[in-house]
Amino acid sequence: MTKLIVEHVGVLALLEDRGRSGLAHLGVGRSGAADRASCDLANRLVGNRPDAACIEATLGRLAFRVETSVLVAVTGAPVAIRCGDREQAVNTSFTARAGDTVTLGAPTAGLRTYVAVRGGIVGQEVLGSMSWDTMAQLGTPPLQAGDVLDIADEAGDWPAIDFAPVAAVDAPSFDLPLLLGPRDDWFTTQALDRLATQRFTVSSDADRVGIRLDGPELPRLRSGELASEGVVRGALQVPTRGRPTLFLADGPVTGGYPVIGVVPQCGVDRAAQAVPGTRIGFKPFRLP
Amino acid sequence: MTATSACVPVLRPCGDTAWLLDLDDNRLVHRWAAAVRQARLPGVCEVVPGLTTLLVMIDPDVTDAASLRADLRELEPSPELATGDERHVIEVYYDGEDLDAVARFTGLSVADVIAAHTGTPWRVAFCGFAPGFSYLVGGDPRLRVPRRDESRVRVPGGAVAVAGEFSSIYPRVSPGGWQLLGHTDTVLWDAAADPPAVLRPGAVVQFREVN
Numbered sequence: 001m002t003k004l005i006v007e008h009v010g011v012l013a014l015l016e017d018r019g020r021s022g023l024a025h026l027g028v029g030r031s032g033a034a035d036r037a038s039c040d041l042a043n044r045l046v047g048n049r050p051d052a053a054c055i056e057a058t059l060g061r062l063a064f065r066v067e068t069s070v071l072v073a074v075t076g077a078p079v080a081i082r083c084g085d086r087e088q089a090v091n092t093s094f095t096a097r098a099g100d101t102v103t104l105g106a107p108t109a110g111l112r113t114y115v116a117v118r119g120g121i122v123g124q125e126v127l128g129s130m131s132w133d134t135m136a137q138l139g140t141p142p143l144q145a146g147d148v149l150d151i152a153d154e155a156g157d158w159p160a161i162d163f164a165p166v167a168a169v170d171a172p173s174f175d176l177p178l179l180l181g182p183r184d185d186w187f188t189t190q191a192l193d194r195l196a197t198q199r200f201t202v203s204s205d206a207d208r209v210g211i212r213l214d215g216p217e218l219p220r221l222r223s224g225e226l227a228s229e230g231v232v233r234g235a236l237q238v239p240t241r242g243r244p245t246l247f248l249a250d251g252p253v254t255g256g257y258p259v260i261g262v263v264p265q266c267g268v269d270r271a272a273q274a275v276p277g278t279r280i281g282f283k284p285f286r287l288p
Numbered sequence: 289m290t291a292t293s294a295c296v297p298v299l300r301p302c303g304d305t306a307w308l309l310d311l312d313d314n315r316l317v318h319r320w321a322a323a324v325r326q327a328r329l330p331g332v333c334e335v336v337p338g339l340t341t342l343l344v345m346i347d348p349d350v351t352d353a354a355s356l357r358a359d360l361r362e363l364e365p366s367p368e369l370a371t372g373d374e375r376h377v378i379e380v381y382y383d384g385e386d387l388d389a390v391a392r393f394t395g396l397s398v399a400d401v402i403a404a405h406t407g408t409p410w411r412v413a414f415c416g417f418a419p420g421f422s423y424l425v426g427g428d429p430r431l432r433v434p435r436r437d438e439s440r441v442r443v444p445g446g447a448v449a450v451a452g453e454f455s456s457i458y459p460r461v462s463p464g465g466w467q468l469l470g471h472t473d474t475v476l477w478d479a480a481a482d483p484p485a486v487l488r489p490g491a492v493v494q495f496r497e498v499n
Contacts, residue, residue: 021333021334021347022333022334023419023483023484024334024336024343024345025321025334025335025336025337025414025415025488025489026415026419026420026483026484026485026488027415027416027417027418027419027420027421027422027485028419028484126479127479127484136418136419138419138479179301179303179304180301181300181301181302181308182300182301182302182308182310183300227338227339227340227341228338228339228414228416228423229308229338229339229340229341229343230302230306230308230334230336230337230338230341230342230343230345231343232302232303232305232306232343232345234303235302235303252416252417253336253415253416254336254338254414254415254416254417255416259302262301262302262303262304262306263303264303264304265303265304265305265348286301287301
């Protein structure tokens, strides 16, 4: 099996795939790529199976070498890419030749960049996924310089495209749809009004578990504790004191604070790219 | 059954991939969990009990939330819990650091605290916090104690603890704020096992003192 050698890691580089399924009732969440759409695209660009693991590099600055010639794609937060002595572009596929070092710069926008290698990068599979769950501490431990990873031979057909047009990853301000519930009835009309009309700011307290948001207070209609209940990716949870949290890939499986609304899954991908300081407006809606 | 059935629970929306069934009590949660699992509804990927709720999640590549809602409305709670009569006896060394504090808080003697903890069967209400961390309910109400004022940075795996109406066994080393009564040598979490957690929601747990 051919190898990928990690030469440098910036803030954080993790192996992430589509995550674990069917274990939430035992306290094991899904985890997986924080921005699933970008991870899926990287796999498609190199003709990988959709469940292949990619490297999720937070704030870029990753470097790795390949032993043999392989097809590579980089998606998500846009970065400058150097492959051997050539420059490459994001959202394309390119060949890294035997011995080439691929170096990612810092993102010009967004947080998380995905690297797919044709065949799939092999890490430590735990409970059906190689993804590192930062909260449960399961899966392939965070990558470090010097790590040597196998590249599997499990690709599908050769990809029909080598370039994908992609909407800009990050904007200083954007709106997210929010389906109200399951516990919007715990909040005052004033809270629901503020939620719909005021903007929230992504704080520096943001990781794969969730994003704490600075913004207006969301007063409650009732006091008391909520009996712990299942929580989904995209849930906007409002603690008694403290800031609302939008849960991402490594969020808890159950929680005891009311969830005022849930961002649809495609919106969560976008939130996972929001850098601290980004302004988010919610567009609350109800089902007919 | 039609929507007039007393069994029909309130369905609360949870985004585009899940519904939350709002139920009255934890036994009913496990009967609904059994019904949803047995029905093998298309696309259902997670069935997650809470204390009085059941979260049902779908894979959006297979189905959508509207179909799930229609499917759930056709179901009734199963007469049995998903775990049937699954029962685990957990042997505990009552040597926990907070045993005296729990005795003081409850006004019981240490011997009475142990007798209360072992005196009733508990049931796994739901899991969370960490892989394999089960929230047990149904204990002696005299054992209700607040969490510690300050969490411990490191609670060893196997620690047996209480907080609020719950008891639990820390499956792995982790931070924790519950009051520690003792420890068990029983291994409750093994990521290589299937299933990885010994204590599943709905299962009955009986604590037994060992010396």
